[in-house]
Amino acid sequence: MSMSIRIRIIYSKRNYACFVPHVALSAVFSRAALRAGLNLTMTQGFSPRAKLSFCPELPAGVIGLNEIVEMFFNDVPENFNLIESLNKFLPDGFKVREIFYIDENSPSLGKFCTSAMYYIKSEINLMNNFQEFYNNNNAILEIKNGDDDKYFKAVIKDPAQNGIGIWVKNLISNKIIDGWQNINIVRAKIGNNIKLN
Numbered sequence: 001m002s003m004s005i006r007i008r009i010i011y012s013k014r015n016y017a018c019f020v021p022h023v024a025l026s027a028v029f030s031r032a033a034l035r036a037g038l039n040l041t042m043t044q045g046f047s048p049r050a051k052l053s054f055c056p057e058l059p060a061g062v063i064g065l066n067e068i069v070e071m072f073f074n075d076v077p078e079n080f081n082l083i084e085s086l087n088k089f090l091p092d093g094f095k096v097r098e099i100f101y102i103d104e105n106s107p108s109l110g111k112f113c114t115s116a117m118y119y120i121k122s123e124i125n126l127m128n129n130f131q132e133f134y135n136n137n138n139a140i141l142e143i144k145n146g147d148d149d150k151y152f153k154a155v156i157k158d159p160a161q162n163g164i165g166i167w168v169k170n171l172i173s174n175k176i177i178d179g180w181q182n183i184n185i186v187r188a189k190i191g192n193n194i195k196l197n
Helices: 015-019 022-035 082-089 127-135 164-173
Strands: 005-013 052-054 063-075 094-102 115-122 140-145 151-157 183-191
Touching (some): 022 082, 082 094, 127 140, 127 151, 127 164, 164 183
Parallel strands (some): 063 183
Antiparallel strands (some): 005 063, 005 094, 115 183
């Protein structure tokens, strides 16, 4: 059985692309790859699909500057410019920034994504609330004020379990903010051993 080529793709998701839900990302990237003429590895079973793996999801509306998808290919032509080819066929707002060839037997993307860095801004200071919420399970690795008291940045561990959406829902249910329109969140980075700049 031939081995797949496993490629880790770092991409940004800005503007209207940030509203594309996590469940639609597989179709977005597999279509771009097929249109670029790439030969995707398919899953086994009754309903084969392109083999892809994504980092922990972002709520719709949250910008991602360095998101990760791993794609598996049966082959990639020599001298093929993967970044340029995918960017040509990805929808507006998506942009491939870097690629890395990964050993197929390396740990899964889920195990690689052990921390995430967020930039958070609101009309009111939410840093203390953020600390209280995530300190319940010691999720905060680093936190720092930004240029003013309405902005801060933080690194949290285990973003799959400590998603940013559960905190925002808590803010809304406790009537601290009216809704997502009252807060700007950017996931600046996700991966392992992430440090604040």
